[in-house]
Amino acid sequence: MKDFNLILSGIFFTLAASFGGLLISGEVQLGTLGRAPAEEGGPLYPPRETGLAIQGRQVYLELGCVTCHTQQVRPAGQGNDIAKGYGPRPTVARDYVLQTQLLLGNHRNGPDLANYGARAKSDDEIHGHLRSPAAGSTMPAYNFLYVVDKNGVTQPTERAQALVAYLKSLRIDYNSPEAKLKQ
Amino acid sequence: MSQDHHRQSHSSKSNTGSTLPVRLFFASALGWLIISSVLGLIVSLKLQLPSFMAGCEWFTYGRLEVLQRNAFTYGWIANAIFGVNLWIMSALARFEFKDSWLAVCGWLGWNLTLTLGLGAILLGHLNGYALLEMPKEVAPALFISFLFAALWPAVAFVRRPTGHVFVSQWYIIGASFVFPVAFGITQLLVLWYPTSGVLQALIHSWFIQNIQLLWIGSSAISATYYFISKESGRTISAYYLATVGFWTYFLFAGWTAPASLLGGPIPVWIQSVGVTTALMMLVPVIILGINFFGTLSYNRGFAGAWNNTTLRFILVGIVSFAVSSALNILFSTRSLNAIVRFTDFTVGQQQLVNYGFVSMVFFGAAYYILPRITGSFWPSAKLVHLHFWSCAIGGLGLALHLLICGYPTVNSGVMSYYLPVIFFVLLQLVGHIAFAINSFVMLLASARNTHDNTHA
Numbered sequence: 328m329k330d331f332n333l334i335l336s337g338i339f340f341t342l343a344a345s346f347g348g349l350l351i352s353g354e355v356q357l358g359t360l361g362r363a364p365a366e367e368g369g370p371l372y373p374p375r376e377t378g379l380a381i382q383g384r385q386v387y388l389e390l391g392c393v394t395c396h397t398q399q400v401r402p403a404g405q406g407n408d409i410a411k412g413y414g415p416r417p418t419v420a421r422d423y424v425l426q427t428q429l430l431l432g433n434h435r436n437g438p439d440l441a442n443y444g445a446r447a448k449s450d451d452e453i454h455g456h457l458r459s460p461a462a463g464s465t466m467p468a469y470n471f472l473y474v475v476d477k478n479g480v481t482q483p484t485e486r487a488q489a490l491v492a493y494l495k496s497l498r499i500d501y502n503s504p505e506a507k508l509k510q
Numbered sequence: 511m512s513q514d515h516h517r518q519s520h521s522s523k524s525n526t527g528s529t530l531p532v533r534l535f536f537a538s539a540l541g542w543l544i545i546s547s548v549l550g551l552i553v554s555l556k557l558q559l560p561s562f563m564a565g566c567e568w569f570t571y572g573r574l575e576v577l578q579r580n581a582f583t584y585g586w587i588a589n590a591i592f593g594v595n596l597w598i599m600s601a602l603a604r605f606e607f608k609d610s611w612l613a614v615c616g617w618l619g620w621n622l623t624l625t626l627g628l629g630a631i632l633l634g635h636l637n638g639y640a641l642l643e644m645p646k647e648v649a650p651a652l653f654i655s656f657l658f659a660a661l662w663p664a665v666a667f668v669r670r671p672t673g674h675v676f677v678s679q680w681y682i683i684g685a686s687f688v689f690p691v692a693f694g695i696t697q698l699l700v701l702w703y704p705t706s707g708v709l710q711a712l713i714h715s716w717f718i719q720n721i722q723l724l725w726i727g728s729s730a731i732s733a734t735y736y737f738i739s740k741e742s743g744r745t746i747s748a749y750y751l752a753t754v755g756f757w758t759y760f761l762f763a764g765w766t767a768p769a770s771l772l773g774g775p776i777p778v779w780i781q782s783v784g785v786t787t788a789l790m791m792l793v794p795v796i797i798l799g800i801n802f803f804g805t806l807s808y809n810r811g812f813a814g815a816w817n818n819t820t821l822r823f824i825l826v827g828i829v830s831f832a833v834s835s836a837l838n839i840l841f842s843t844r845s846l847n848a849i850v851r852f853t854d855f856t857v858g859q860q861q862l863v864n865y866g867f868v869s870m871v872f873f874g875a876a877y878y879i880l881p882r883i884t885g886s887f888w889p890s891a892k893l894v895h896l897h898f899w900s901c902a903i904g905g906l907g908l909a910l911h912l913l914i915c916g917y918p919t920v921n922s923g924v925m926s927y928y929l930p931v932i933f934f935v936l937l938q939l940v941g942h943i944a945f946a947i948n949s950f951v952m953l954l955a956s957a958r959n960t961h962d963n964t965h966a
Contacts, residue, residue: 331668331683334675338684338760342691345716345764349780353712354705356777389634391572397852401773406848408773418775423707430638431711431774435852436557465557467564467571 383493397432535593542585616659755797823874830866858912884956900941
């Protein structure tokens with residue numbers, strides 16, 4: 328192999344093949360995917376995030392939460408995510424159509440958060456967890472998201488409130504045309 | 511296809527134009543290696559003691575881990591790739607890289623931009639995709655720096671008037687071309703003009719496979735071919751297979767991307783394509799194995815390799831390459847992937863590739879190249895031994911620990927799980943410091959000599 332042009336065109340072809348085969352076909356199949364109602368005539372899912380949750384998503388991103396937490400539930404045959412209680416159904420492409428910056432994650436030092444909003448019982452529980460994670464957990468305490476007021480009471484900062492609003496917005500407890508909840 | 515030239519002795523020590531940029535790339539690679547290993551130590555300490563340095567937002571685990579990954583990949587590995595690839599191209603007879611100032615500009619641009627990008631991550635400006643975490647604004651500068659540091663030297667090399675292209679150089683040309691294309695496309699489609707939803711994840715996985723296999727992997731394969739042949743003094747065995755290996759490697763690598771998203775919210779057919787092509791990677795891997803191990807197996811070649819510093823590192827590298835390739839293929843199948851996905855097992859696989867194979871090969875390359883560009887010997891043989899043993903035990907020990915104990919079912923609630931991690935990371939750091947001391951003493955001494963000579 329001496330010909331530079333031949334090598335370069337070959338390399339270009341191999342890159343173009345995988346780009347076209349995977350990404351352009353993916354775009355053809357998923358590019359126009361939109362929201363859908365859980366039942367006929369019902370509201371569209373996934374719901375739009377509130378302004379506070381959008382700010383919270385930014386906090387989630389800034390703190391690098393995605394390093395340890397995924398937001399995807401695999402189907403029953405592929406891992407035991409559902410058995411572990413990470414979600415009532417697998418996540419599907421439609422669940423993410425509103426997300427301009429996806430936070431799927433690829434490694435779990437902590438639990439999956441795709442349905443955390445439905446699992447968490449109250450704001451206080453989430454704040455408590457952020458300030459002092461369970462013993463034995465590898466999660467650090469995020470005390471810098473809290474301040475002590477004049478009366479000595481610990482108060483969440485705006486960022487902590489936004490983060491909690493975002494975490495509460497993470498839910499997949501609705502029917503999707505591609506993945507129904509178990510009856 | 512002639513193989514003669516790669517057997518020719520490397521006669522020109524410092525008269526090729528590439529000496530200065532190669533030195534600069536090595537010096538900065540060493541700096542980033544130390545920084546990333548210190549960060550690696552902090553990160554592993556934080557897993558054992560979550561409250562360690564937890565009071566300050568800058569040093570939160572999520573940021574430091576990202577910082578470590580980027581410093582290691584774009585700092586250490588990238589600079590080592592630039593230096594080694596440039597040197598391998600220049601080491602060939604009849605090629606002198608004349609525009610070395612362009613490569614120096616590339617070096618400056620790349621390292622300055624990287625410093626800025628990592629600073630931004632520390633301050634909390636980060637994205638959620640592995641190796642795309644730096645703010646999108648630094649990407650154009652990285653892209654242009656890459657063209658100066660790697661693509662232009664590769665183009666200049668292949669356009670030289672005469673000479674054959676040895677298998678090492680195919681991989682270098684491939685690597686130098688793939689990075690800017692994959693990086694540019696992914697930056698545009700994921701960060702600048704984001705596609706909708708899970709398509710981003712698909713594009714990102716394509717990027718990671720291209721970067722991992724076709725840029726980093728290709729460069730390490732290139733160096734392996736070159737130094738195995740050069741240091742053992744033998745031609746590559748079954749060289750006729752190398753062409754097939756090269757083209758199948760490049761053809762399949764990009765397609766394996768979805769195998770890293772198994773069970774994720776992407777269409778099942780795309781996942782199946784990933785699994786199938788991951789299995790097809792057996793073809794190039796077997797060919798590379800025949801080429802590498804075949805060449806070393808002649809006439810007590812393994813014993814000879816063990817007694818040669820460069821080949822000793824590369825030997826560890828090719829064993830790691832074989833094991834990690836087998837594991838990657840095996841654990842791309844759905845049933846096995848379901849068990850290990852998202853666990854530390856996958857970190858162990860990464861460690862085996864990026865450290866056991868790639869870093870070890872580049873360490874070996876440094877032991878060959880640095881004495882030749884500085885014209886001096888390694889200051890301390892003890893430090894060379896310390897470097898080898900610390901990094902071999904630290905690197906492979908860490909990979910094995912993560913591969914064996916990395917499942918949550920094995921390690922859940924066992925806090926002592928992270929203690930071996932800390933130990934092995936510390937051992938690597940010791941090795942890296944030994945390597946850096948040895949290298950910097952040599953680089954500084956030769957820089958002083960050059961300086962004296964010009965003033966004399």
